[in-house]
Amino acid sequence: MSVLVDDDTRVVVQGITGGEGKFHTEQMMEYGTNVVAGAVPGKGGQEVSGVPVYDTVHEAVEEENADTSVIFVPPAFAGDAIFESLDSGLDLAVAITEGIPTQDMARVNKRLTETDTRLIGPNCPGLITPGEAKLGILPGNIFSEGNVGLVSRSGTLTYQVVDNLTNRGIGQTTAIGIGGDPIIGTNFVDALELFENDPDTDAIVMCGEIGGEDEEEAAAFIDEHVDTPVAGFIAGRTAPPGKRMGHAGAIVSGSGTGTAESKISALNDAGVPVGDTPEEVADHIEEFLA
């Protein structure tokens, strides 16, 4: 079992003819993902690595029954590409693109309240259900099948923590990278709810970072609604206020909101142990599963 993605997922790749789109389509297929179509305006009728390309996402849905899109469209056009996927009646859209203007995402965010399509990202590595399918750019070889759900705002930090787990023989149900932007689709609370309702997920890792209040909201949600044990990690303890640490969303404001301390104490109050190192996160998960 898993959440959001498995080997039945039928994927359309938006931007499949670009360098990144083509490369990662091949990687996804190699991992076992069922990529059924590509969508690129003006490229309808072509094929990429044996996958038929359509001009619109609507066509890909009609012709190939695609139910999920993965978006590798450049930032200037990515907001529009997300709208297209939301308006095509897909179940899930995964936006990998980094650098989408924030105002475009505010409009997308509004649209999300009016559709049933779920958005992951943008500026995220995607998600993976080990042994079944991956949507995005995560390196499949470090993941292993198991019973730990993982949700993270950062790509490479996800890999680090997964590596720590996999090295101890602890596998994953699904790992979700929700992205490092200020405005994203699926947030921690949404992902935690999915894992809580997944009978095969026995423990959850949540990797947050400085900036915003999503981790605090997640802590409140865990306190009220999550029985599955959760271990946390928060990146950016040493970040000075007012400096953006890479991710557009990773910034501690001058008035002190979004600090690591605030997030760690909120999580601790909700009974979530927060590791000082990624290795310690794996220690906590091992204890939960013992």
Add this chain to the structure above:
Amino acid sequence: MRVSGERKLAGFKQGRNGPSNGMKLHEYQAKQVFADAGVPTPDSQLASDVDGVVTAAEEIGYPVAVKAQVQVGGRGKAGGIKLADDEDEAREAAESILGMDLKGYHVDRVLVEEAVDFTDELYVGITMDRGEGKPVAMVSTKGGVNIEEVAEEDPDAIAREHIDPAFGMHPYQARKAVYDAGVDQSVARDVSSVLTTLYQLWDDKDGADAEINPLMVTSDDDVIAADAVMNIDEDALFRQPELAEMEEEAAGGDELEQKADEYGFDYVRLEGNTGIIGNGAGLVMTTLDLVDYYGGEPANFLDVGGGAKADRIANALDMVFSDDNVESVVFNIFGGITRGDEVAKGINEALEQFDEIPKPVVVRLAGTNWEEGMEILNEDLVTVEQTLEDAVQRAVEYAEEVSE
């Protein structure tokens, strides 16, 4: 009635230490953008030498404020804003401000501005509320002070109105925010109009923040923008060519941070002595945190980004070596789209040009092609560790040895 300068100078910009989540326009640039859109602003001229300041002051008429044009908060307290009532004072102000070092920034231009008589100072601003994922308009009668302090100490003193980005700000919302804030009826119409213009600018120009603090109310019940803040979403500069040109002018700051801009790195300079290079914001932050956890002090945040090739890796090492505070370097790469062999090539390239390696480099490679990377990596030049924790501890030890 208070005269600007009695209590504080007209347009005294309180330190706004808020999110620097975008490209910041200088005050004079933001004022120009606001004035072009019809927001009332004081008469002002930019000057870059003492005679220019005096000429400008005479054209505008005394008293004037002479304001350093640098991108730091708290200019007034640091001596970057001075009031002048006559030519001698203008000359004196210009001599002391032009050429000064203001919190690490060299002042080469000042704005000479008509000092405004005012009875009240308001705050109006538009920003993105990331929690709601919506823009929010804010109005307060407690302008002229650091609005973030007001937000913390007296949150009810700021009226907020969330805006649906699909519709824009409805006219009633501008009125409501102004009345909710308790702005006097005699100026409510004008303040609503300024707020409406501000939102339109924010929307049209891909603003991250657009603020007027203070928006001064004069004894004639006019409003006038004594300061102007406009931060633009960097990700949207591709469709804001006019503002993108301004960025050149606004650039400044730490020499190393400028170098990082040239190389296109996400880089933040800190004060420690352990240099850090990695890929991906979350993992680089974690590496910094671990340096601290193991008793060291991080010298910087440097994210090479995804898919970095050898030359980029070499540039990253060059960056960190250029920081005199750095005594050791930890290189932590977890490859996803970044490949270990490219990283190893870049490290070799950067280090082989030295007869003697300037600072010890600890390398940890994991993920995509890490085995290939380890085969390529010249282990005579670096120390290799298998885990993140070991690599950080080793780099911290090296830095300590040198410091002793």
